[in-house]
Amino acid sequence: MGSTRSSFTGKLGFVLAAAGSAVGLGNIWRFPYLAAKYGGGIFLLVYVALSVTFGFSLMVAEIAIGRKTGKSAVQAFGDLDKRFSFLGLLASVVPILILPYYSVIGGWVTKYFVGFVSGSAQDMAVVESVQVGDKVELVSYFDKYTATVTEPLFWFAVFIGITALVVLFGVEKGIEKVSKVLMPVLIALTVFIACYSIFTIDGAWDGVAYYLKPDFSKFSIMTVVAAMGQLFYSMSLAMGIMITFGSYMKKDINIEKSAKQIELFDTGVAFLAGLMVVPAVFAFSGGDEKALGQGPGLMFVTLPRVFETMTGGTIIGAIFFLMVLLAALTSSISLMETIVSIFMDKFKLGRKMSCLVVLVISALLGVPSALGSSAWANVKILGMQFLDFFDFASNSILMPIVALITTIFVAYIIKPKAVIDEISLTGKFKWKKLFSVIICYVAPICILAILVSAILSAAKVISI
Numbered sequence: 001m002g003s004t005r006s007s008f009t010g011k012l013g014f015v016l017a018a019a020g021s022a023v024g025l026g027n028i029w030r031f032p033y034l035a036a037k038y039g040g041g042i043f044l045l046v047y048v049a050l051s052v053t054f055g056f057s058l059m060v061a062e063i064a065i066g067r068k069t070g071k072s073a074v075q076a077f078g079d080l081d082k083r084f085s086f087l088g089l090l091a092s093v094v095p096i097l098i099l100p101y102y103s104v105i106g107g108w109v110t111k112y113f114v115g116f117v118s119g120s121a122q123d124m125a126v127v128e129s130v131q132v133g134d135k136v137e138l139v140s141y142f143d144k145y146t147a148t149v150t151e152p153l154f155w156f157a158v159f160i161g162i163t164a165l166v167v168l169f170g171v172e173k174g175i176e177k178v179s180k181v182l183m184p185v186l187i188a189l190t191v192f193i194a195c196y197s198i199f200t201i202d203g204a205w206d207g208v209a210y211y212l213k214p215d216f217s218k219f220s221i222m223t224v225v226a227a228m229g230q231l232f233y234s235m236s237l238a239m240g241i242m243i244t245f246g247s248y249m250k251k252d253i254n255i256e257k258s259a260k261q262i263e264l265f266d267t268g269v270a271f272l273a274g275l276m277v278v279p280a281v282f283a284f285s286g287g288d289e290k291a292l293g294q295g296p297g298l299m300f301v302t303l304p305r306v307f308e309t310m311t312g313g314t315i316i317g318a319i320f321f322l323m324v325l326l327a328a329l330t331s332s333i334s335l336m337e338t339i340v341s342i343f344m345d346k347f348k349l350g351r352k353m354s355c356l357v358v359l360v361i362s363a364l365l366g367v368p369s370a371l372g373s374s375a376w377a378n379v380k381i382l383g384m385q386f387l388d389f390f391d392f393a394s395n396s397i398l399m400p401i402v403a404l405i406t407t408i409f410v411a412y413i414i415k416p417k418a419v420i421d422e423i424s425l426t427g428k429f430k431w432k433k434l435f436s437v438i439i440c441y442v443a444p445i446c447i448l449a450i451l452v453s454a455i456l457s458a459a460k461v462i463s464i
């Protein structure tokens with residue numbers, strides 16, 4: 001990113017680059033498992049409602065701040081008001097927390113891609129019944145894989161190694177070009193797999209109903225906490241990334257339109273991924289709550305079973321996991337690039353040294369996440385495995401804090417007019433009223449409420 005400050009040419013350039021960073025594991029891996037876990041349709045409804053209100057407002061605000069100052073997050077806030085320099089730093093902590101565990105999951109994807117290419121597709125679809133005491137438990141290939149020490153570690157190392165090499169040699173452009181061509185393939189495949197499972201797997205229609213029809217009895221404050229964290233994560237908000245993107249954006253590009261396009265694209269991919277995974281898992285388990293709420297492993301357990309029933313499923317599966325891998329890589333590269341450039345600016349390190357430091361930090365933070373189901377399965381923080389803890393700490397705590405202070409900063413320090421003026425450079429800001437009301441009143445109050453609920457739930461004061 002560092003050397004491309006004026007390189008978004010053409011109207012679509014900015015949107016494509018931002019969408020390339022936004023679409024990643026958040027959409028394909030994280031969204032479906034949250035939707036399955038938090039009540040299906042009700043989660044979808046809350047997510048979309050938050051997306052067009054909070055998501056939109058925060059996205060235009062961040063892009064506008066970036067373009068107005070021409071600086072990345074670490075400096076942009078301080079430039080506008082010295083007292084808020086800390087906010088840039090706080091935002092920068094988010095990618096540092098996310099990259100390590102993101103790479104552990106990237107490692108899982110790499111493993112599944114290699115497995116499908118090397119003929120282990122059948123094994124990956126196996127779910128066995130195992131007698132544990134007087135109960136029968138289902139154990140998947142994924143459970144067995146994550147219970148080993150060496151494998152998740154090895155694939156984590158492969159994934160973060162590729163990411164670091166790309167960032168070190170500055171060849172992001174090449175990778176992004178490849179991924180942009182492949183993005184339509186990913187979307188087409190997702191649609192195909194979704195249609196396949198809905199129309200051929202018995203009981204999938206009930207899963208479609210679960211995914212699309214809001215059941216208000218399933219609503220809880222945790223639905224909103226999870227949806228909001230997911231919104232920030234998926235759209236790369238509340239971590240300074242969109243500010244940096246904004247700083248590369250030309251003055252004649254329409255911020256409002258671009259933000260709407262990025263949101264539509266990002267939410268569209270997440271929606272399709274949900275349609276691909278949720279009905280299938282619903283059908284396989286007969287709507288069993290435990291299967292729906294299994295969390296991070298959902299995609300890895302469900303999709304191999306879908307591919308197993310498909311003619312040519314091994315090839316389709318291999319191509320699918322390759323696409324997911326590339327989407328994950330573009331995101332991890334942009335995460336690492338962001339951290340590396342912060343280290344270069346803040347600590348005056350060279351690119352190589354900075355890469356090395358980031359790699360070491362990520363390895364240190366990533367190893368516990370990779371070992372969370374094996375060697376360190378008994379080590380829990382606030383009742384969570386390391387991976388879940390890092391995910392919770394960044395998405396449910398730190399990002400809402402950054403988002404909250406950002407809204408306060410825009411509403412009461414630089415005032416909404418500063419953002420509105422920047423957006424109005426290219427013509428009328430259509431959602432100006434909505435933006436002002438949300439940024440001044442709705443967002444600060446709601447984010448605060450959500451943050452408090454997340455903290456209370458972590459402290460187990462209220463149950464999740």
Ligand code: PHE
Nearest residue numbers: 022024025026027234236331
């Ligand atoms: N938004 C990305 C995803 O959905 C994650 C990401 C966050 C990527 C921040 C880059 C920067 O997977």
